Amino acid sequence: MxxxxxxxxxxxxxxxxxxxxxxxxxxxxxxxxxxxxxxxxxxxxxxxxxxxxxxxxxxxxxxxxxxxxxxxxxxxxxxxxxxxxxxxxxxxxxxxxxxxxxxxxxxxxxxxxxxxxxxxxxxxxxxxxxxxxxxxxxxxxxxxxxxxxASGPDELITFDDTVTVDGHGKDVYDFLNEAQLWQERLPHVARVSLEEDEPGLQILEMDTRTKDGSTHTTRSVRVCRPSTAIVYKQVVLPALMTLHTGRWLIEERAGGGVSVTSRHTVRINTANIAAVLGPEATVRTAQEFVRTALSTNSLATLDLAKAHAEGVRSGRAES
Known part of the structure; x- marks a missing residue:
């Protein structure tokens, strides 16, 4: 040089x-x-x-x-x-x-x-x-x-969804980490692509189904910490958001098993509210709409991760 x-x-x-x-x-x-x-x-x-x-x-x-x-x-x-x-x-x-x-x-x-x-x-x-x-x-x-x-209220919201799992954190983590299998495992995922050139640093692209049967594409970068957490940020976002970061947190429980949390931080794209939700919709309307959509998908994923981990523990999971 x-x-x-x-x-x-x-x-x-x-x-x-x-x-x-x-x-x-x-x-x-x-x-x-x-x-x-x-x-x-x-x-x-x-x-x-x-x-x-x-x-x-x-x-x-x-x-x-x-x-x-x-x-x-x-x-x-x-x-x-x-x-x-x-x-x-x-x-x-x-x-x-x-x-x-x-x-x-x-x-x-x-x-x-x-x-x-x-x-x-x-x-x-x-x-x-x-x-x-x-x-x-x-x-x-x-x-x-x-x-x-920026003036006025920040349209940033953070919310959690949590389940308890009578199983091992590693098995929950494996389910969340192996996103290349989500198309077969998660009903709301229509298509998925996962790249991981460096261990623990992933690029995840997927098409997610909405209630009306349509799909939208998102692309996220994920930082994976074995058995404890996956932190991510969407770099291709749905129309109603200008920011979406999140994390999956896996924490050991004193009485056994683990607590698994899906945490979202979202900023609403106020310029697109009327086009997506109609002229009468407000920022509050958009926040509730996004929160409901994300929580529904997160809880579906958490419930299936729970079933997977508890199945592994009882010997019922597929090899």
Whole structure:
């Protein structure tokens, strides 16, 4: 690798919101899946004062990627510097910074800086990284602006559905993880496609049947934690949603068996309410409609996962 293979980029956007508010959104990485379209899941692995180690799962040029980064917060200068600790091919190394610059008491400028090089000397790899950085930076800055400038109530709702299972968490997890079998196992799934190039990082596309017999297509990126959790984010959404993240949680119970929860976080696409539900429908109507549809499918999946795990435990499941 030669020195001139390192590329530096800068993207910026003006935001009509106080700098302190914008900086807070950047600083709290656990909120990123709700703010930034490419981010599927984010975790703080370690934290020591203004230094933290985070792990991110995100899409880049349509592919699912994961990496670990160190971050240094500077609240006084309202900047967050980052450096990937473990990059994923074709990235050799990447770092940069978020910088929030006050323009007035109610507006600011956000600059997003990157420096990076490829893991190989192939110019195509460096171009691929540049394209991903340009695409994601523009997307993230627009989303940050939209979130920071949003006025009125946030149309975000979160809800859970839970069942108890007299069986082993591993068997429940296997049922949820093996989504390539859902077309045969779940009556509301008309078609399914599952890609898993890296163990535990899946791209799931499926056609889901609705009550009227029609189908809609969704595409999700899933982060799978054996026997404990599957976290996902839909990257192709139904018309009524601008955001849908979720997780399947499997927790051991003190008296034996496991508790299995399906959790959804949804933001309504207010622009499509009238077209989908009619001119009299409200945001509340849309929220209830989406909640009922998602809970119905989740409970159907949970009940079948329960039957599968309890069948395995009693020796009745098919091999």
């Amino acid at each position: 030669t020195e001139n293979a390192v590329r530096e980029t800068e993207h910026e956007i003006n935001v009509s919101a106080p700098a302190e508010l914008v900086y807070a959104l950047i600083a709290d990485v656990t909120r990123w899946p709700e703010i930034f379209p490419p981010t599927v899941h984010a975790e703080v692995v370690e934290k020591d004062g203004d230094t933290e180690l985070i792990r991110l799962w995100a899409t880049a040029n349509g592919a699912a990627k994961t990496w670990t980064s160190s971050r240094l917060h500077d609240p006084e200068r309202m900047s967050v510097a980052f450096r990937q600790v473990r990059s994923q091919h074709p990235v050799g190394a990447m770092g940069g910074a978020w910088v929030v610059e006050p323009v007035s008491g109610s507006s600011c400028r956000v600059r997003l800086l990157h420096d990076f090089y490829a893991a190989t000397d192939d110019p195509a790899d460096l171009d691929w990284i540049s394209e991903a950085v340009d695409r994601n930076s523009a997307s993230e800055l627009r989303a940050l602006k939209s979130s920071a400038e």
